[in-house]
Amino acid sequence: KNQVEQSPQSLIILEGKNCTLQCNYTVSPFSNLRWYKQDTGRGPVSLTIMTFSENTKSNGRYTATLDADTKQSSLHITASQLSDSASYICVVSPGALAGNNRKLIWGLGTSLAVNP
Amino acid sequence: DTEVTQTPKHLVMGMTNKKSLKCEQHMGHRAMYWYKQKAKKPPELMFVYSYEKLSINESVPSRFSPECPNSSLLNLHLHALQPEDSALYLCASSLSPGQAYNEQFFGPGTRLTVL
Numbered sequence: 001k002n003q004v005e006q007s008p009q010s011l012i013i014l015e016g017k018n019c020t021l022q023c024n025y026t027v028s029p030f031s032n033l034r035w036y037k038q039d040t041g042r043g044p045v046s047l048t049i050m051t052f053s054e055n056t057k058s059n060g061r062y063t064a065t066l067d068a069d070t071k072q073s074s075l076h077i078t079a080s081q082l083s084d085s086a087s088y089i090c091v092v093s094p095g096a097l098a099g100n101n102r103k104l105i106w107g108l109g110t111s112l113a114v115n116p
Numbered sequence: 117d118t119e120v121t122q123t124p125k126h127l128v129m130g131m132t133n134k135k136s137l138k139c140e141q142h143m144g145h146r147a148m149y150w151y152k153q154k155a156k157k158p159p160e161l162m163f164v165y166s167y168e169k170l171s172i173n174e175s176v177p178s179r180f181s182p183e184c185p186n187s188s189l190l191n192l193h194l195h196a197l198q199p200e201d202s203a204l205y206l207c208a209s210s211l212s213p214g215q216a217y218n219e220q221f222f223g224p225g226t227r228l229t230v231l
Contacts, residue, residue: 034219041225041227042225043120043122043206043223043225045222046219046220046221049219089158091158104161104220106158106159107158108156109158
């Protein structure tokens with residue numbers, strides 16, 4: 001069964017600190033993996049998209065890594081800011097061989113709170 | 117213009133009302149999507165429009181009726197909703213169809229409450 005699991009479920013850090021969020025997936029075949037940031041009551045905003053051939057991708061203070069062999073990804077946030085408080089969602093796209101059922105597979109997200 | 121807009125931001129309606137949610141994008145995207153999101157859950161795909169034609173309906177009840185008047189607009193008509201339909205309704209668009217490959221840009225959502 002195609003699944004995306006994220007950990008931790010929630011995280012509290014102090015402003016200025018770094019943190020790393022984890023994503024494990026069992027989606028096969030695999031096309032790409034995305035990280036979204038979603039503020040409460042708002043739409044998700046894309047942070048990174050990585051295909052199987054990409055190991056790392058950065059977007060400002062956000063750096064995502066992908067290990068397609070172990071089916072793991074991480075999102076590292078550097079020098080956190082209060083505005084980083086949000087839910088971070090890992091989303092996996094099945095590959096072409098998945099046929100018609102190529103819906104995005106969403107994780108449940110990690111809820112991050114950055115405190116002053 | 118690189119955003120997806122949605123109106124209204126908030127909507128409260130009774131179970132006998134008829135209302136519509138609106139979504140607009142001017143990025144030249146040819147695929148548009150409706151999602152429903154409950155609290156602390158990921159978005160659930162409802163409908164996909166590809167080149168202004170309905171291509172995917174994820175077995176959504178008929179009290180939800182989508183419409184794509186042109187390539188920039190997407191509506192969701194609501195009628196006889198139930199309280200359990202209360203949720204955040206998200207619109208998204210992507211350059212071309214093929215959900216698996218194309219980055220989706222989401223609107224801010226409409227918070228719907230059904231009394």
